[in-house]
Amino acid sequence: MSVLGFAILAGLxxxxxxxxxxxxxxVHAAVAxxxxxxxxxxxxxxxxxxxxxxxxxAVNAAAIPILTLFIIMTTQSRRVRPAAGVFYLVxxxxxxxxxxxxxxxxxxxxxxxxxxxxxxxxxxxLTVTLLPFEVASVLxxxxxxxxxxxxxxxxx
Amino acid sequence: MITLxxxxxxxxxxxxxxxxxxxxxxxxxxxxxSVEILLNAAAIAFAATAAYKxxxxxxxxxxxxxxxxxxxxxxxxxxxxxxxxFRHTGSAATDVVEEMRG
Numbered sequence: 229m230s231v232l233g234f235a236i237l238a239g240l241x242x243x244x245x246x247x248x249x250x251x252x253x254x255v256h257a258a259v260a261x262x263x264x265x266x267x268x269x270x271x272x273x274x275x276x277x278x279x280x281x282x283x284x285x286a287v288n289a290a291a292i293p294i295l296t297l298f299i300i301m302t303t304q305s306r307r308v309r310p311a312a313g314v315f316y317l318v319x320x321x322x323x324x325x326x327x328x329x330x331x332x333x334x335x336x337x338x339x340x341x342x343x344x345x346x347x348x349x350x351x352x353x354l355t356v357t358l359l360p361f362e363v364a365s366v367l368x369x370x371x372x373x374x375x376x377x378x379x380x381x382x383x384x
Numbered sequence: 385m386i387t388l389x390x391x392x393x394x395x396x397x398x399x400x401x402x403x404x405x406x407x408x409x410x411x412x413x414x415x416x417x418s419v420e421i422l423l424n425a426a427a428i429a430f431a432a433t434a435a436y437k438x439x440x441x442x443x444x445x446x447x448x449x450x451x452x453x454x455x456x457x458x459x460x461x462x463x464x465x466x467x468x469x470f471r472h473t474g475s476a477a478t479d480v481v482e483e484m485r486g
Binding site for chain 2: 234238246248249254257258261264265268271272276277279280284287288295302318319320322324326353357364368370371372375378
């Protein structure tokens with residue numbers, strides 16, 4: 229696994245995430261979100277799981293930004309008013325504290341890994357995690373019906 | 385050589401960025417996008433830990449899969465609620481949502 233590839237992907241992911249969080253134009257933020265998720269799919273390829281990469285690309289890098297852009301256009305909120313300075317202060321302190329804690333916790337294990345085939349992942353998905361799989365399908369159905377019910381126009 | 389620590393560090397930084405966004409953003413759409421970043425940071429940590437520490441069963445990658453499912457469900461419901469808030473108040477800013485009942 230190439231260090232250079234990981235460094236480039238990590239840099240692009242972090243840059244995209246920063247644009248999502250800091251850009252005042254919310255359309256720019258949504259497009260940056262799509263690119264961030266696309267590069268995260270590349271990260272999954274590096275991790276040896278092409279199945280996750282494909283699903284990440286189809287769901288997170290394609291469907292979710294399109295939905296987000298639809299909502300942005302519907303609600304006509306192109307620009308974001310900046311928050312009060314105290315929010316930036318609190319958020320910055322929280323993020324740095326969280327990061328420092330996690331950094332102190334991180335070791336540097338040195339094992340290599342071997343990739344698992346998509347067939348193996350799919351077989352495990354349908355045997356060991358069959359119950360969560362079915363629960364996830366019910367959850368998706370509930371979310372779909374719930375979203376339709378919540379978002380429909382009520383006749384006055 | 386890339387170690388597990390690299391992936392976890394990337395995940396931690398990404399999570400911190402998302403946390404920053406959730407707190408500072410004042411538009412509900414932007415808050416939901418930041419939550420998506422948080423969920424993806426967690427999914428990266430799960431998938432990387434599975435690849436390095438669990439080379440036989442890869443359970444963490446299944447967790448990452450379920451995180452994507454829950455993220456999609458959360459986002460669709462979140463946007464439906466946001467549409468209602470927008471119709472009710474004419475705005476998608478966080479500070480217009482002050483009461484529970486419409």
